[in-house]
Amino acid sequence: NAGVTQTPKFQVLKTGQSMTLQCAQDMNHNSMYWYRQDPGMGLRLIYYSASEGTTDKGEVPNGYNVSRLNKREFSLRLESAAPSQTSVYFCASTRQGASNEQFFGPGTRLTVL
Amino acid sequence: AQSVTQPDIHITVSEGASLELRCNYSYGATPYLFWYVQSPGQGLQLLLKYFSGDTLVQGIKGFEAEFKRSQSSFNLRKPSVHWSDAAEYFCAVGAGGGYQKVTFGTGTKLQVIP
Numbered sequence: 497n498a499g500v501t502q503t504p505k506f507q508v509l510k511t512g513q514s515m516t517l518q519c520a521q522d523m524n525h526n527s528m529y530w531y532r533q534d535p536g537m538g539l540r541l542i543y544y545s546a547s548e549g550t551t552d553k554g555e556v557p558n559g560y561n562v563s564r565l566n567k568r569e570f571s572l573r574l575e576s577a578a579p580s581q582t583s584v585y586f587c588a589s590t591r592q593g594a595s596n597e598q599f600f601g602p603g604t605r606l607t608v609l
Numbered sequence: 610a611q612s613v614t615q616p617d618i619h620i621t622v623s624e625g626a627s628l629e630l631r632c633n634y635s636y637g638a639t640p641y642l643f644w645y646v647q648s649p650g651q652g653l654q655l656l657l658k659y660f661s662g663d664t665l666v667q668g669i670k671g672f673e674a675e676f677k678r679s680q681s682s683f684n685l686r687k688p689s690v691h692w693s694d695a696a697e698y699f700c701a702v703g704a705g706g707g708y709q710k711v712t713f714g715t716g717t718k719l720q721v722i723p
Contacts, residue, residue, distance in 0.1 A: 539653075541711075602650075602651060
């Protein structure tokens with residue numbers, strides 16, 4: 497049982513390049529989330545998927561797109577990376593229901609030059 | 610809209626001393642409250658959660674938190690801090706409904722000195 501896995505762990509991009517961050521969970525969770533973490537800002541929600549087949553914008557969706565490929569996988573795409581997207585990205589998942597805690601992946605550290 | 614305030618950005622305590630990390634929330638209904646811990650280079654791990662019942666909740670690693678509705682607070686405590694507790698701590702509030710929309714505080718970084 498690996499929990500939530502993310503790839504890659506580290507990535508350096510040049511401005512304007514694109515990339516996809518991958519996330520998978522093996523806990524049969526319904527809901528999945530993408531956050532970014534910046535110093536002094538805590539975690540901010542980029543996009544979430546309440547259940548398979550649905551996605552919705554979070555607090556800071558601009559510059560990102562997501563795909564809920566199936567129940568296990570939820571990817572985050574940067575179409576044209578900008579230096580402002582330099583951050584640590586976390587994927588999380590949870591069983592449906594507000595009382596259930598989120599399980600987090602180890603994060604992807606992204607630098608955009 | 611829900612929000613969370615962690616007023617202390619950085620706290621330093623001596624090993625063996627007691628610890629209290631503050632968290633204030635804003636939410637219109639009964640909140641779902643969480644404390645997470647993040648060790649350097651790691652993801653977040655749940656310490657404890659509250660959504661109903663006893664207002665004093667026990668978590669992992671000897672932590673506890675008390676929900677005080679009148680003060681809109683959910684402070685985290687530990688009677689005796691260990692060097693391994695050095696990490697960043699996040700308070701979070703969850704909304705009700707069919708999915709879990711969680712708002713995180715900005716975090717409190719704990720330093721433990723010998």
